[in-house]
Amino acid sequence: xxxxxxxxxxxxxxxxxxxxxxxxxxxxxxxxxxxxxxxxxxxxxxxxxxxxxxxxxxxxxxxxxxxxxxxxxxxxxxxxxxxxxxxxxxxxxxxxxxxxxxxxxxxxxxxxxxxxxxxxxxxxxxxxxxxxxxxxxxxxxxxxxxxxxxxxxxxxxxxxxxxxxxxxxxxxxxxxxxxxxxxxxxxxxxxxxxxxxxxxxxxxxxxxxxxxxxxxxxxxxxxxxxxxxxxxxxxxxxxxxxxxxxxxxxxxxxxxxxxxxxxxxxxxxxxxxxxxxx
Amino acid sequence: xxxxxxxxxxxxxxxxxxxxxxxxxxxxxxxxxxxxxxxxxxxxxxxxxxxxxxxxxxxxxxxxxxxxxxxxxxxxxxxxxxxxxxxxxxxxxxxxxxxxxxxxxxxxxxxxxxxxxxxxxxxxxxxxxxxxxxxxxxxxxxxxxxxxxxxxxxxxxxxxxxxxxxxxxxxxxxxxxxxxxxxxxxxxxxxxxxxxxxxxxxxxxxxxxxxxxxxxxxxxxxxxxxxxxxxxxxxxxxxxxxxxxxxxxxxxxxxxxxxxxxxxxxxxxxxxxxxxxxxxxxxxxxxxxxxxxxxxxxxxxxxxxxxxxxxxxxxxxxxxxxxxxxxxxxxxxxxxxxxxxxxxxxxxxxxxxxxxxxxxxxxxxxxxxxxxxxxxxxxxxxxxxxxxxxxxxxxxxxxxxxxx
Numbered sequence: 001x002x003x004x005x006x007x008x009x010x011x012x013x014x015x016x017x018x019x020x021x022x023x024x025x026x027x028x029x030x031x032x033x034x035x036x037x038x039x040x041x042x043x044x045x046x047x048x049x050x051x052x053x054x055x056x057x058x059x060x061x062x063x064x065x066x067x068x069x070x071x072x073x074x075x076x077x078x079x080x081x082x083x084x085x086x087x088x089x090x091x092x093x094x095x096x097x098x099x100x101x102x103x104x105x106x107x108x109x110x111x112x113x114x115x116x117x118x119x120x121x122x123x124x125x126x127x128x129x130x131x132x133x134x135x136x137x138x139x140x141x142x143x144x145x146x147x148x149x150x151x152x153x154x155x156x157x158x159x160x161x162x163x164x165x166x167x168x169x170x171x172x173x174x175x176x177x178x179x180x181x182x183x184x185x186x187x188x189x190x191x192x193x194x195x196x197x198x199x200x201x202x203x204x205x206x207x208x209x210x211x212x213x214x215x216x217x218x219x220x221x222x223x224x225x226x227x228x229x230x231x232x233x234x235x236x237x238x239x240x241x242x243x244x245x246x247x248x249x250x251x252x253x254x255x256x257x258x259x260x261x262x263x264x265x266x267x268x269x270x271x272x273x274x275x276x277x278x
Numbered sequence: 279x280x281x282x283x284x285x286x287x288x289x290x291x292x293x294x295x296x297x298x299x300x301x302x303x304x305x306x307x308x309x310x311x312x313x314x315x316x317x318x319x320x321x322x323x324x325x326x327x328x329x330x331x332x333x334x335x336x337x338x339x340x341x342x343x344x345x346x347x348x349x350x351x352x353x354x355x356x357x358x359x360x361x362x363x364x365x366x367x368x369x370x371x372x373x374x375x376x377x378x379x380x381x382x383x384x385x386x387x388x389x390x391x392x393x394x395x396x397x398x399x400x401x402x403x404x405x406x407x408x409x410x411x412x413x414x415x416x417x418x419x420x421x422x423x424x425x426x427x428x429x430x431x432x433x434x435x436x437x438x439x440x441x442x443x444x445x446x447x448x449x450x451x452x453x454x455x456x457x458x459x460x461x462x463x464x465x466x467x468x469x470x471x472x473x474x475x476x477x478x479x480x481x482x483x484x485x486x487x488x489x490x491x492x493x494x495x496x497x498x499x500x501x502x503x504x505x506x507x508x509x510x511x512x513x514x515x516x517x518x519x520x521x522x523x524x525x526x527x528x529x530x531x532x533x534x535x536x537x538x539x540x541x542x543x544x545x546x547x548x549x550x551x552x553x554x555x556x557x558x559x560x561x562x563x564x565x566x567x568x569x570x571x572x573x574x575x576x577x578x579x580x581x582x583x584x585x586x587x588x589x590x591x592x593x594x595x596x597x598x599x600x601x602x603x604x605x606x607x608x609x610x611x612x613x614x615x616x617x618x619x620x621x622x623x624x625x626x627x628x629x630x631x632x633x634x635x636x637x638x639x640x641x642x643x644x645x646x647x648x649x650x651x652x653x654x655x656x657x658x659x660x661x662x663x664x665x666x667x668x669x670x671x672x673x674x675x676x677x678x679x680x681x682x
Contacts, residue, residue: 080462096465104463111457115317116513125456128449129464153662161511166642166660177460187463196642198665 029092031056031185031216032077037086039069039076046072049086050241054218059211060233061221065260068238070220071107071189078104078187090185100129103183105174107190113163119173120158123148126180148179151209153202168199175203186210188219192226204230227251282537294536297422297489300430301528301547304486305498307437309524310444310517311478312499313506317455317513318472322382323370324479325496326389330366331359331483332396332492335417339403348410349403352428352488359417360484366392367476371469420491420544422535429488436485440478444517451475452513490544498524501551508562523558527551579604580654584628586610590617591625630673631657637669 032054039047047069054060062070075081077088079095090098103126123145124137131137149155152172162170171191178186186207192200207217207230221227227234227247234251236242236259243255281290288295315324338358339349347354366388373384400414413421444451453461454471462468479499486495506519531547560567586601587610596602596615605611610621617625634657657666 075459075463078463079465080459099465102463104460106457106459106463110459112319115456116507116511116516117452117456118512121512122456125449125453125460128453131449133446133449153664156662168642169662181464196665198641198662198668202664 029056030054030089031091032187032218033089033092034073034077035087035089037073037076037088038084039072039081040084045084045239047076047237048239050237052235052241052244054216054235055233056216057211057214058232059207059217059219059230060235061219061227061231062235062237063221063224063227063259064237064242068259070222070237073237074187074189074218074220078102100181101184103178103181103186105171105178105186105188105191108167108170108174108194113165113170115162117162118158119149119154119160119162119165120145122162122173123176123180126177129181145176145180148176149173151179151206152176166196168195171195172199172202175206179206184215186215186217188217190220190222192221192223224256282533285533285536290536293422293425294532296427296430297425297536297543298529298532300425300433300489301532301543302525303430303437303528304433304482304489305502305528305531305547305551306521306525307433307440308482308486308495308498308528309502309506309520309522311440311482312524313444313503313513313517313520314451314455314475315479316500316503316507317452317516318475320381320476321496321500322385323367323476324483324499326370326385326392327363327367327476327480328483328492328495329389329396330392331363331487332417333392333399334359334362334396335414335487336396336399336403337362339414340399340406343406343408349408350410350413352426352432355417356432356484356487359487360480362392362396363480363483364477367473367480371473416491417487418491418493419542420487420489420494422489422532422543425489433485433489436481440481440485441521443474443478447471447474447478448514448517455513490547494544494548497548497551498528501548501555502527505551505555505558508558508565511564523554524551527554577654583608584654587621587625587628588632590621591629633673634666634669637672638665641668641672 030053032052034050034052037047037050037052038045046067050069050073052073062073064070072081076083076086077095079088088095090102095102120142124141126148127137127141127145131141146155146158149158152175154169154172154176157165157169157173162173165173175188175191178188188207191203191207195203207219210217211232219231221231228251231247233245234247235244236250236255238259238261242259243250243252284290285294285298288298312324315321335355335358338355341358342351342354343349370381370384370388373379373387374381379387403414416423450461450466450471451474453464453466454468454475458468461471482499483492483495486498490498502520502524503516505523506516509519510516527550528547531550532543534550535541535543535546558566561569563569582598582601583604586596586598586605589596590611596605596611602611602613602615605621606613608620609618610624611617638657638661661669
């Protein structure tokens, strides 16, 4: 059963009536913007009529409780799972036109780690689009892949079969593969889930470097205690959009309460957002 | 024996030579095309596809007789079988995508229904007065009797095209098999690539129908790929190794069946493929059983070595003679068990790594890593330099041997 809609917030209906009627303006240059995005598994919406805009040259976190549609929002933005309605704009364009500007780091659990492939092979997968069907991986591309491995501290592991890595190392390899794509927008699905502290630091260093290079980073994140240290921008979601904005103004006790409901103790919230208390 | 050698060197007559070459080509094509079927974990889909060829054979025969032919045109029969196989494949895909049924249920349903329909149609064909229906049932288990040059050409051309297509599509197919979400995010059409992969499998099935038959073709698609997995950790090499294993089983199987009276070719080929698989299972380096046993023996020796060194570090005497022998052979202790300078240095290193591992277990609480701790693998092989520096930071400065 669908929950009642918030009054005055009905872009899905606009979508059915015709795209031109949509009331929400689309920012032309934002690395990633979604309008009226709705995804459902069966009859139950996982993400309902969400508008979101992720800014350039910053690190954004998608935050929300389990089952709130965080990963779904990310995958739907990428076109990995079909949309029920809504639009996705990548740097102001339809996603098909901006594919090569996006790199994706999926959840570690989504692949078979006994697959016959080495660390180097996985990183080179990030170059497949550029190489094409008939092309050969040139020496320059191999050097580039090696360089990406080096940036995540995995250069010595290039010839390992991927199943022989620890969870943190596997995550680093996935990040290196995304780096190889040389994209402008990086989407990461829980990059810090189940990794060790050294890997978490290595990953955050790489992401901060990307930001300094002018790229945009959007990550599904679930450790509320690190949000302030790692991110500039937050998007709070629980099936619907709850709030979004710079960490200083949007990551507040009130918004977290609205996102998590009774699932977070008030004392915990105070700890997390000393400036909060809306 | 002489017949076997004659057959092996293609001296056992025109038909036997044709069959051997055809079987080798088919085996190569099946092995390489089957690689991604195996890596994508969809082996059983190909079994359903193979069974779904049968009604097509019957339908094609009936249509060709209606049109005034004798119903035995090979290309006509293959086109019919490809058509119903494709319908079966799309049906499985549709059921899995559109209903709540899992793929195994869809496979079971399609396999049974299409095979049943095929048997009924062949029965109808048998009762027809027109056409030359004798021999259609050999599509079930394959037959080499009366194999024509035309049949070998179909296998050679079809097989080469399949291998070429597999090679061209290796990157997208690898990506989809390994990480389909990532492939979709990069803009690959996963559904289309899956259909292409199954299309290649179907092509091999159809060209192999006459020689191996629809019941056993799945074995030729899967066994070589599984065999090849024992020999390499890289998917692109699996394609060629599987092709070679498939080609060798096709050739040897055909030779064996030609050198003994009335041996069925298809089943013999499958048995040869299975024999190569068993040999790989036991003797492949790395993933083979024998290699695993030897690794275990070496492991045992390293356990003794390490326990001995830890005893030295703690300045305990080593009691076990095997341990003393191991360490003495390396010059780490004298035959009476007293450590040499090299032994002392090694002992200090082992003791420090042991404490690094203790830290590592606290820091990394994931199973992949805990599983890799054996106390023996040099810590540098498991962790990156920055990770080890982090352990050392937590441990404090190195201590002398006496402090351990």
